[in-house]
Amino acid sequence: MKNTKSLLMLLALLLPLLAAGCAGKNTGHGSMAGDDMGMKLHHQHMLMNHGLSMALEGSNSLMVADMDMAPKIDAIAHEHGHYMMNMGKAVINEQLSGQEMKDLMMGGDAQAPPMLYTHELGESMLVVVDLLGKMAKSGSMPADMMPMHHQHLLINHAMDMAAQGANMAMLGKMGMAGGGVDTYAVDHGEMMLNNAKSLLTEVMSGDAMMDMHAKGKTPEGHADMTATHKLGEAAVKVVHLLAKMPAM
Numbered sequence: 594m595k596n597t598k599s600l601l602m603l604l605a606l607l608l609p610l611l612a613a614g615c616a617g618k619n620t621g622h623g624s625m626a627g628d629d630m631g632m633k634l635h636h637q638h639m640l641m642n643h644g645l646s647m648a649l650e651g652s653n654s655l656m657v658a659d660m661d662m663a664p665k666i667d668a669i670a671h672e673h674g675h676y677m678m679n680m681g682k683a684v685i686n687e688q689l690s691g692q693e694m695k696d697l698m699m700g701g702d703a704q705a706p707p708m709l710y711t712h713e714l715g716e717s718m719l720v721v722v723d724l725l726g727k728m729a730k731s732g733s734m735p736a737d738m739m740p741m742h743h744q745h746l747l748i749n750h751a752m753d754m755a756a757q758g759a760n761m762a763m764l765g766k767m768g769m770a771g772g773g774v775d776t777y778a779v780d781h782g783e784m785m786l787n788n789a790k791s792l793l794t795e796v797m798s799g800d801a802m803m804d805m806h807a808k809g810k811t812p813e814g815h816a817d818m819t820a821t822h823k824l825g826e827a828a829v830k831v832v833h834l835l836a837k838m839p840a841m
């Protein structure tokens with residue numbers, strides 16, 4: 594009899610705790626539970642990757658326009674390229690310092706490792722966008738710029754591959770589709786990321802680049818080559834950070 598009474602009292606004490614546990618994530622402490630922040634940051638990473646891809650596509654359009662091979666179409670490519678670069682930058686900035694991010698930071702999660710990662714990734718993307726902005730010219734292009742612009746197209750393409758690969762790997766790791774689809778997404782995403790790293794290595798230090806250096810276009814003595822190497826280094830940083838995107 595006494596045991597039954599003790600058991601009932603124990604249950605009475607435990608019930609509110611159990612109920613709070615089942616109610617789950619937000620228990621009114623201001624700070625978001627890990628899962629909520631993880632999901633939010635995941636979506637923000639996807640938006641940032643999209644912003645980066647927009648800027649890269651814009652930069653490619655501008656470069657093609659600067660090659661001056663099809664004047665009337667070049668005008669469209671030029672205008673649209675600037676639009677995409679500006680919009681892409683705005684998407685990244687919104688994720689890093691918009692209201693949603695401010696709310697997350699106010700919740701006390703500013704120093705959480707995933708949050709620090711998000712900001713490091715975003716800052717590295719903004720460095721790339723800034724370098725691409727400086728590279729974009731409205732005037733004519735010197736003839737010897739053509740090979741370097743082709744390098745820039747490949748560098749931009751590598752970052753785009755990595756952004757898409759990171760999105761796929763991230764989606765697969767959420768495990769929402771189950772089974773083979775998720776596994777394929779993770780494997781393919783990681784393959785894209787690795788391939789992007791190899792492409793950057795080949796463009797930045799392969800035979801073609803070494804040949805250009807040997808013929809006088811050195812990173813130290815040739816302004817456009819200096820800019821190319823700055824872009825290449827910034828791209829390497831972005832791609833390596835994308836490859837380290839936390840699963841959460």
Ligand SMILES: [Cu+2]
Nearest residue numbers: 802806812818
């Ligand atoms: Cu070089």
